[in-house]
Amino acid sequence: MNSRQMFLDQLRAGLKGLPRSVVEDILAEYTAHFDEGRAAGRSESDIAAALGNPARLAREVRAETGIRRWEDERNLSNALGAIIGILGLVALDLLVVWPVLLTIASVDLAFFVVGICVCLAGSLLLPLALINMIPGFEGDWFQGVLITLGMASGGASLMALCALFTIGSINLLVRYGRAHFRLLARANPS
Secondary structure, three states: OOHHHHHHHHHHHHOOOOOHHHHHHHHHHHHHHHHHHHHOOOOHHHHHHHHOOHHHHHHHHHHHHHHHHHHHOOOHHHHHHHHHHHHHHHHHHHHHHHHHHHHHHHHHHHHHHHHHHHHHHHHHHHHHHHOOOOOOOOOOHHHHHHHHHHHHHHHHHHHHHHHHHHHHHHHHHHHHHHHHOHHHHHHOOO
């Protein structure tokens, strides 16, 4: 079986359950892509690779179809169709991305809490360092002041780094979402 037929069969299987006219229109569009590519001298396997994963394309089309139905006629069944289409599109991504995000967020939060504790400890010990009464500290008052100031500023720096890391992570997630779910922008041209 050739790449073209495999691609179209996988796409058809992924579109099962959509109205027949929608499936036929989509298959005709992708058949035209293959015809244009062959006319340009490209191989069917190159064209199939350029078009992407047919299962993924089918999920995108299902989500887009659900969103368009919802936009055309707002009722409960169309709303459920749009939600199910979008969930089908993101289900695999959630299984892969969600554990990584939880791990990164947990580590970031742990470092932020450590930063708060170190900063707070340094700030609370500063008055005791000024009068040279830090429990268990053998140095003079100036060393105590420098150590407590270092603790406070080190903790504040760690908190600032965690905040910057959080902002950068959120920006990356937004870019990932925009690139990954470009379908939603296409379906809502407003």
